[in-house]
Amino acid sequence: MSAVVFAHHAMTPAERLRDAGWIAFVALVLGIPLIGLTTVDAGGRLEVATRFGLLAVFVAVAFAGRLVLRYGLDHARARRLRRVQAGTEADDGRALAQRVVTVLGWFALGAAVALPLVFSGNRYVVDTATTVLIYVMLGWGLNVVVGLAGLLDLGYVAFYAVGAYSYALLSTQYGWGFWQALPVSGALAASFGILLGYPILRLRGDYLAIVTLGFGEIIRIILVNWTEFSNGPNGISSIPRPSFFGLEFSRRPAAGEQSFAAFFGLDYSPMQRLIFLYYVILVLALATHVFVSRLRRLPVGRAWEALREDEIACRAMGMNTTNIKLSAFAIGAMLGGFAGVFFAARQGFISPESFVFTESAIVLAIVVLGGMGSQMGVVLAATLLVLIPEFGRNFAEYRMLLFGAAMVLIMVWKPGGLLSHREPTLRLGAAAKATEGGR
Amino acid sequence: MAYALQQLINGLTLGAMYGLIAIGYTMVYGIIGMINFAHGDIFMVSAFIAVTCFTLLAAADVSSIPLALMFVLVVSMFFTSAYGWAVERVAYRPLRGSTRLAPLISAIGMSIFLQNTVQLTQGARVKPIPPVIEGGIELWQTPDFTVQIGWSQLLIIVTTVVLMVAFTWMITHTAFGRQQRSCEQDRTMAALLGVNVDRTISLTFMLGAALAAVAGVMVTVYYGVVDFFIGFLAGIKAFTAAVLGGIGSLPGAMLGGLLIGLIESFWAAYLWAEYKDVATFGILCLVLMLRPSGLLGRPEVEKV
Amino acid sequence: MTTLLSVRNLTMRFGGLTAIDDLSLEVPAGRITGIIGPNGAGKTTLFNCLTGFYKPTRGSLRLAHPQRGEMHLERLASHKVVRDAQIVRTFQNIRLFPKMTVLENLIIAQHNRLQRASKFSLAGLLGLPVYRAAEAAAIERAATWLTRLGLDSLADHAAGDLPYGIQRRIEIARALCVEPVLLCLDEPAAGLNPRESAELNELLLHLCRERGIAILLIEHDMSVVMNVSDHIGVINYGRKIAEGTPEQVQNDPQVIKAYLGEDDEDGEAAP
Structure with a gap:
């Protein structure tokens, strides 16, 4: 609140202990009901079980953690203060970081292209990488809405579902192919975005968040209950896979069709399809990246960012803020729809269970952790979030717990996210333009 | 007719619980102008505390129901308000004066965190407890239907009314109430006049959590089952109630809660039970579009 | 007149x-x-x-x-x-787009013109000459005002990081870009x-x-x-x-009363 910041005086050891003691006490109070005590099923009825050992460990960790954290924070603050006084704020450090990120980006791209060739025999690696790319694409789509336009969308999974179900229905009911259904499903998702967005985009940010949350749930409830339409909780199965310019990936293609393996004179292998799917999502994701990066440098993109910064100023500059929000919402929805189509085609089976709030939360976490508006950050966060559960069951269990905690911590310490540098969309002067052309 | 009367009773019970949770939303909104997305999960935590307490009491062979209820209420309110305090301290206070989006995201993160903490520490399975209060009064008997108000329903309604009266008195008549209202109107000015703003905000979160804890105990008594996911829907519905009543308005939150409870139980009884949650969301969207200031709220004038 | x-x-x-x-x-x-x-x-x-x-x-x-x-x-x-x-306005409590550069702030002021030129972003996405010309013109206009207001050296700085007096000038420059x-x-x-x-x-x-x-x-x-x-x-x-030329207003008894107050009330006189 206060505008004046006083220099933080160093704490005496006694003060540090008292401070940590207070935190330990809070940890104890919070820990008793959830960690210290629990109820277990004992033959049809509950019984209370105690875990005081665990509670003691928790409290001790809180105590020690606070001591270390406090100490570290004080030192970091003192160091920063000295740096500011010396007048050497690391501006070139930031530029360097940006260059490193750019190099990393190209490196990541190279790795992504080469991955299936290197691991052509490893089903698990290709599959996981495909999952990562789906989340990258979802993250890039949501980044338009949250990162650029600053609209908190908690029901992003709804558009993912619209894309997935429209492809599933178009293909199983009407025999559409993947490539035909892709644009139509994307357009459908975008229309849903506009339909939902039009009435609610006038609302304040937090209302918008909860309405989108509600919308995501409505879509899921409808998918579960409207059995004639969506086959309810049983979902839709045997969704056709995409073909390679009409060539199918199967051992025995349908009559009149040719298989990929036969056409190229290869032996049939199920890996061919997986690798093909991987490249499809890689292309989709890259197309998304190029599309979004170009949009960011166009008037719409700049308007999105301006909207995030100050909506009233936007209106004072003559912008129709409702339309700008709608465009962000629709484009985000469309990209989510594309990802949904791919998801349905890859799984071959979808059910409402794949489209729960947790999915929205994961995608949001990817955007937030990666740094809102930063494309490379999304890649980093998506890789991290998909890979964590792969390290083992324990990690999988703690994944959402860690996401939640990370979201809070990132907001408190580094609201910009892991990679928060913002590259201007244009620069003044020819020299600057020339360097920009290379990007 | 008898069936409708029964729905009215059920709806009021449900509405009383939504109203109690909605007050937490509305008070926090009033004082710091943000939606505490983690409030629904605070409510869920309190229900788990209640389950543990009831199980403990059953093991200790406490047979006096009023005594048991009092004990559970006090314990649950104490621990839950500690959670309310901690959530504010960790996730919201450092972000005061930050960007618009930051506290919202932090709140979502907190909500996910609490949900998963409970799932990990208490288990993902549904927790059933034996019925605490059974029976009720038969109000009206027709040949094919008996209208009944359960003791638990009566308890919920009466407790809510008593709490509402006490609460309104506190806000209008005590020093804390005055400080709370002054912080709502102008935090900077209140601080300049010697109101401890941080403490007032903390207390507001704790009070909201304590009321949610009452709702949590009541839900445990009423339904007899609890799981880690109940906070999500209850949170959204209570939020809808707060918006319907006019966010920032205490009587509005209660009124909104009752209306949502009634709508939900009549909708489930006469229309499509499986779409009752859709009805709530529909109301939320409609209210926000048509009358964002709610039934009893003051319209907001945009500051330019 | x-x-x-x-x-x-x-x-x-x-x-x-x-x-x-x-x-x-x-x-x-x-x-x-x-x-x-x-x-x-x-x-x-x-x-x-x-x-x-x-x-x-x-x-x-x-x-x-x-x-x-x-x-x-x-x-x-x-x-x-x-x-x-x-009709364009500025704000009493400056409202810039703080994380965006000064130049970007001025380009956003020309949003409607540029948006039309980008033909629903299609021309922009494809990089058609129509849009490029419009963008160059917008940058040119922004640069002109920046030079006129002595801000050209700050064009690529984030607007929110600059001193208060400069931000005031940026806000005026931004308003001027709307023509x-x-x-x-x-x-x-x-x-x-x-x-x-x-x-x-x-x-x-x-x-x-x-x-x-x-x-x-x-x-x-x-x-x-x-x-x-x-x-x-x-x-x-x-x-x-009251209304009139500066001299008339300065000598108007009503104005003097409003600013200085008749008695001890209403002492909120402007400096």
């Missing part, structure tokens, strides 16, 4: 509070009109009504646009006031040092005399208002209490 904007019987109520009470005012084309009055007199509310942020309770706001004819501002949404009527017919400045001299105020005076006179932009100026700094205004309106309690 033609009238550009005429405010007739404008009233704005918020619940029980009447912020503007039956106010009538004429703003001539190509001149600087000052609006003064004690704090809370309703000056900013007048701006908010004028630029579509508030819907007036009563009264009319008519603009005689030099190219587009007569317009009823009270019927336009805020973005249309800027886009169609070309306004009427420029509404809400306390542009607030927080400026004497040298910066003098530069502001010079700029305002330049805009008005050389570029023919009409300016409506809310200002407490009398050294600015009295020196540049052709005409001054004085508002108190939402009513116009």
Whole structure:
């Protein structure tokens, strides 16, 4: 609140202990009901079980953690203060970081292209990488809405579902192919975005968040209950896979069709399809990246960012803020729809269970952790979030717990996210333009 | 007719619980102008505390129901308000004066965190407890239907009314109430006049959590089952109630809660039970579009 | 002297509070009109009504646009006031896009023109010459104003990191990029040092005399208002209490009373 910041005086050891003691006490109070005590099923009825050992460990960790954290924070603050006084704020450090990120980006791209060739025999690696790319694409789509336009969308999974179900229905009911259904499903998702967005985009940010949350749930409830339409909780199965310019990936293609393996004179292998799917999502994701990066440098993109910064100023500059929000919402929805189509085609089976709030939360976490508006950050966060559960069951269990905690911590310490540098969309002067052309 | 009367009773019970949770939303909104997305999960935590307490009491062979209820209420309110305090301290206070989006995201993160903490520490399975209060009064008997108000329903309604009266008195008549209202109107000015703003905000979160804890105990008594996911829907519905009543308005939150409870139980009884949650969301969207200031709220004038 | 904007019987109520009470005012084309009055007199509310942020309770706001004819501002949404009527405002508490660069701020001010040129972003996405030319022109226009206001060396800095006085200038430069017919400045001299105020005076006179932009100026700094205004309106309690040239206003007993107070009441005199 206060505008004046006083220099933080160093704490005496006694003060540090008292401070940590207070935190330990809070940890104890919070820990008793959830960690210290629990109820277990004992033959049809509950019984209370105690875990005081665990509670003691928790409290001790809180105590020690606070001591270390406090100490570290004080030192970091003192160091920063000295740096500011010396007048050497690391501006070139930031530029360097940006260059490193750019190099990393190209490196990541190279790795992504080469991955299936290197691991052509490893089903698990290709599959996981495909999952990562789906989340990258979802993250890039949501980044338009949250990162650029600053609209908190908690029901992003709804558009993912619209894309997935429209492809599933178009293909199983009407025999559409993947490539035909892709644009139509994307357009459908975008229309849903506009339909939902039009009435609610006038609302304040937090209302918008909860309405989108509600919308995501409505879509899921409808998918579960409207059995004639969506086959309810049983979902839709045997969704056709995409073909390679009409060539199918199967051992025995349908009559009149040719298989990929036969056409190229290869032996049939199920890996061919997986690798093909991987490249499809890689292309989709890259197309998304190029599309979004170009949009960011166009008037719409700049308007999105301006909207995030100050909506009233936007209106004072003559912008129709409702339309700008709608465009962000629709484009985000469309990209989510594309990802949904791919998801349905890859799984071959979808059910409402794949489209729960947790999915929205994961995608949001990817955007937030990666740094809102930063494309490379999304890649980093998506890789991290998909890979964590792969390290083992324990990690999988703690994944959402860690996401939640990370979201809070990132907001408190580094609201910009892991990679928060913002590259201007244009620069003044020819020299600057020339360097920009290379990007 | 008898069936409708029964729905009215059920709806009021449900509405009383939504109203109690909605007050937490509305008070926090009033004082710091943000939606505490983690409030629904605070409510869920309190229900788990209640389950543990009831199980403990059953093991200790406490047979006096009023005594048991009092004990559970006090314990649950104490621990839950500690959670309310901690959530504010960790996730919201450092972000005061930050960007618009930051506290919202932090709140979502907190909500996910609490949900998963409970799932990990208490288990993902549904927790059933034996019925605490059974029976009720038969109000009206027709040949094919008996209208009944359960003791638990009566308890919920009466407790809510008593709490509402006490609460309104506190806000209008005590020093804390005055400080709370002054912080709502102008935090900077209140601080300049010697109101401890941080403490007032903390207390507001704790009070909201304590009321949610009452709702949590009541839900445990009423339904007899609890799981880690109940906070999500209850949170959204209570939020809808707060918006319907006019966010920032205490009587509005209660009124909104009752209306949502009634709508939900009549909708489930006469229309499509499986779409009752859709009805709530529909109301939320409609209210926000048509009358964002709610039934009893003051319209907001945009500051330019 | 033609009238550009005429405010007739404008009233704005918020619940029980009447912020503007039956106010009538004429703003001539190509001149600087000052609006003064004690704090809370309703000056900013007048701006908010004028630029579509508030819907007036009563009264009319008519603009005689030099190219587009007569317009009823009270019927336009805020973005249309800027886009169609070309009335642009600045804010008392500066509202820049803080994380974006100065240049980006100025380009955003030309959003509507650029958006049209980008043909729903299609031409922009494809990088067609139509759009490139429009973008180059927009940068050119921004650069011109930046140079004129001495900001060109700061073009690629994030606007929010710059000093207060510079931010004020950026806000004016940004408003100018919209190519306004009427420029509404809400306390542009607030927080400026004497040298910066003098530069502001010079700029305002330049805009008005050389570029023919009409300016409506809310200002407490009398050294600015009295020196540049052709005409001054004085508002108190939402009513116009005096009007005239700077000399007339300075000597008006009503104005002196409003500023200095008759007795000990209402001591909120502006510096």
